[in-house]
Amino acid sequence: MTNSLLSRILKQHTGPLTRDLVQEPGDFGLGKIPSRLKPVGTTTSICGYCATGCQLKLHLDEHGHAINLSPQSGYPVNLGMACPKGWQALDPLDAPDRATTPLLRDASGTLQPCSWSTALDTFTTRLKAIREAHGHESVAFLSTGQIPFEEMALLGCLFKFGMGFLHGDANTRQCMATAVTAYKQSFGFDAPPATYADFEESDVIVLIGANLCLAHPILWQRVMRNKRQPQIIVIDPRATETAQVATQHVALKPKGDLPLLYALAHCILRDGRVDSASIARSEGFDEFQSFLQDYSPAAVAAQTGLTVVQIEALAHTVSEPGKRVSWWWTMGVNQSYEGVRTAQAIINLCLITGNIGKPGTGANSITGQCNAMGSRLFSNTTSLVGGHDFANAAHREKVAHGLGIPLESIPSEPSLAYDQILEAAETGKIKALWIVATNPFHSWIDSGRLADLREKLEFLVVQDMYHSTESAQVADLMLPAAGWGEKDGCFINSERRIGTLKVVRQAPGLALSDFRIFRLIADAWGCGASFAKWTHPEAAFQLIRDLTIDRPCDMTGIADYAMLDEHGGIQWPYPAGSAGLAQERRLFEDGIYYTDSGKAKILFSPPAPLPEPTCGEYPFTLLTGRGTSSQWHTQTRTGKSDILRKLYPEQLYVEIHPADARALDLEDGDLVQVQSRRGTLTGSAYLAPTVQRGQLFIPMHYREVNQLTHPSFDPHSRQPNYKACAVRMAKRPT
Ligand code: SF4
Incomplete structure (x- = not known):
């Protein structure tokens, strides 16, 4: 890469931060503010932590730098509320351990500051050498659900279509993969059906493996706004903060959820409390009915830790005719050795009782990370960018044409999953990892294994805001990245709402937005021409938005970031010509699913034993x-x-x-x-x-x-x- 290109990109990054400022002088309700910190304008940004997707109002000084924030009152998600993390969202930007310069491990094993030119030369030289020696499956990336989807898409496209590698996954595997797979198999597309208004319109709200009060406090506030005096049922082994304030806590045994859900379906079918029209819009009902014969309450009582009376009563509550029942799940279901079938057991209950596609209903996964949904559509890891399939030739052709890249650069095989990538690194098949905005040396399951794995890697690159994470500390090369508040882009929340984030701070030192780093790498690798249209995040947004045409996630009716801001975020689908659609929309109101037949699939299999049950030694x-x-x-x-x-x-x-x-x-x-x-x-x-x-x-x-x-x-x-x-x-x- 030339020095002039580097300086041009650095200049772009550090230019004036004045975009989208809304002049709004006066008292911001922040108390007495020193005049040098007096806000002179505001802008908005979606919070960068959880998938609730609250909008925050950033208060800016005369240079466009955020000096404080407050929750945005008019936004349809959070309605003027934020949890403690949102209120303090600016604090992490000022931390002393921010990565401010690239770091390269020297011969003595110490990470030493280096220039971007050296960092990019090292990156390309080492990875190209590994590719030359070991092939295109020898390097993988591990990314995140925490960066804008424009950055995810650029990383996924650069790595696979530009650099020619095959394997990449993200920490969304740790939080959302179960819901993704369950929806894809049951509905024909990864399509969370809910809109948050459903919290306020249910008669029965079932929270399973979900501690909303702590994990999604603003969604709990939405529950509290429900004026229908709903029954709130928490299914969880622990008396969580949410269970303690629910109307009913079902304290089942750990992983008793799948047999319990089958027993509920057994009771509902036995008693004929079903919705025949909804069942007619499903496939697999007869086989399911036959399968459920073995799942009477008495048969599963011991596995669930509940009594027959408790199970019968719960079955009655979740199938009462005329009542709107919504089911919501998070990690208690997803992070399981049989999470997909558990999520589908929830979906099946909604299908047989007709609790889907109507206000206050649904089989609704609440995602974890702020951009898990963006990752699912655009990261180019398990799915081809824009909600497509790598294995589908027509999809590959459409994406190649849309991105202006050679068809043969798009692989027809999917990537290895996260655990398979790490296993391949352990066995020596994968020689190098590029970790972006995640910290597997802390967060991965059985994390002690990663120390041995590190020894086997020839080259480890970590790209992060901080040089102090467990993963950054063991990197060979550390690339300093901008954080939330220091870059543009979009997130998609749990109800499929797309919202924007803004630049309201300047990244410290030589740190760059992930988008800029990927652009620099594309040029250094020699494939920059393939990404010439990806000039900045909004240009990338428009490029990948157009790929979604005719897919369930079609968002071609969204003109630009300004339109997203004007509408209070927009839920997909939003195809061209959608002007006038309601601000809160749920899926499947027409009873048509995304499968070939248009019918939902009822899927099930017998519960599996706990992979590691207790014993005398580990009780x-x-x-x-x-x-x-x-x-x-x-x-x-x-x-x-x-x-x-x-x-x-x-x-x-x-x-x-x-x-x-x-x-x-x-x-x-x-x-x-x-x-x-x-x-x-x-x-x-x-x-x-x-x-x-x-x-x-x-x-x-x-x-x-x-x-x-x-x-x-x-x-x-x-x-x-x-x-x-x-x-x-x-x-x-x-
Ligand atoms: S609930 Fe989630 S999105 Fe809202 S402020 Fe808290 S962390 Fe941010």
């Missing part, structure tokens, strides 16, 4: 999950906020039932060791009757927790099973 089941609304995943960003840190214990804690604690001679606050077959961690005991006897709970935010988790995976989605493994616990020896 506790370890549950993991979100521990607070103030921290996000691995705390990489939220851990940088003084305020958010104060809202959450710094030291790892282990929730244990008081009776189990007594049996182990433990008191609240005692230091304990928890051990699985894969590792040991230390924390403090937290005596909590909210966990059942024989179970422990550790929040996912602590680095050590995944040293314990068991590497088992859903066979359909390859999503890791984070939720249940066998451990033992004891007071830490003094």
Whole structure:
């Protein structure tokens, strides 16, 4: 790459930050503000943490730099609310461990600052050499659901169509792969049917494996706005914060969900509480009816930990004629060794009771990351960019034509999944990894394995905001990236709503937006001409938007970012000519699905045993999950906020039932060791009757927790099973 190109791109990146400013002088309700920090305008941005997709109002100084923020009152998602993470979204940008320059590991093993030219030369020279020696399957990327989908698309297209590699996946595999696969198989497309208004229009809201109060607090506020006095049922082994305020808590055994859902369907069919018209719009009903004969409440009671009476009562509640029932699930379902069939068991219940395509109904997955949905449509990992299939020749031709690239550059095979990529790295088939905006050395299941894997990699590139993540610390080359607030683009939230983010801060030092880094790499690799149209995020948006024509996710009616802002975000589908469509829309109101027949598929298979059941040596089941609304995943960003840190214990804690604690001679606050077959961690005991006897709970935010988790995976989605493994616990020896 030439120096002039580099300086031109750097100049573009660091230019004036004045786009989309709305002059709005006056008091912003922020109290007394020093005049040098007095806001002189505002702009808006979708929050960069969870998939709720709240819109934030950024208050700007005269240079267009955000000095504060508040939730946006008129946005149809959050209606003027934000959780603690959203309120503190600017804090992580000022952290002292921001990556401000490329870093290259020297001969002594130390990461040393280097120029972008050296970094890009090293990147291309090393990866080209590996490709030359070991072929196009020898390098893979691992990306994220946390960056704008324009950046995801550029990475996926660059890596596969420009650099000629095959394998790439994202940390969305850890959160959404189950829902993606379940929807694709059942509906013919990855199509979450809900709109958030359904929370407010249900008579019965079933939250399964979903702790909304902590994980999606603004969606819980939407539940609280429901004026129909709904029954709120939480199905969860723990008495979570949400279960404690629900009208009913169904405290089943860990992974008793699939047999329970089959038993509910058994009761509903036995009692004829079905919707015949909805069943007629489905395939596989007769086989399902026959399959369910073995799933009476009595047959599954022991597996679920519930009584026959409890199961019968629940079946009655979720199938009451004339009642609107909506089902919502998150990681308690998705992160399972049989998550796809569990999600489909929920879908099946909605299909047989007619609770789909109507207000207040639906089999609704709530996504985890801010742009999980964008990743699903555009990342070019498991699906071909724009909601297409790699295996479909007509799709490949359409994408090649749309992007102006040679047809032969598009592979017909899908990528390996995340776990398969890491396994290939362990066995030496994959020699190099490019990790973008994620931290698998903390977050991947059975994370201790990654230390050995690192030894086997010839080259590890990490591209991140911070040089301090566990993954960045072991990189050979570290590329400094801009974060949320320092770049443009779009996210898509759980209800399929596309919204924009804005540049409101300048990235520190030599850090660049991921989009710019990918452009630099394209030029350095020698394939920049193929990406000449990807000049900036909005140009990329228009390019990949046009690819969606005639797909279920058609968004060709969205002219530009300004239109998204004017409409309060827009849900897909939004094909050309959609002007006048309602702001909140659900799918399948016409009863037609995206399968070839237009009918939904009822899919099922017998529950599988727990991959790692408890035993005499490891008598506790370890549950993991979100521990607070103030921290996000691995705390990489939220851990940088003084305020958010104060809202959450710094030291790892282990929730244990008081009776189990007594049996182990433990008191609240005692230091304990928890051990699985894969590792040991230390924390403090937290005596909590909210966990059942024989179970422990550790929040996912602590680095050590995944040293314990068991590497088992859903066979359909390859999503890791984070939720249940066998451990033992004891007071830490003094
Ligand atoms: S983290 Fe989620 S709930 Fe909180 S403000 Fe951001 S989008 Fe809203």
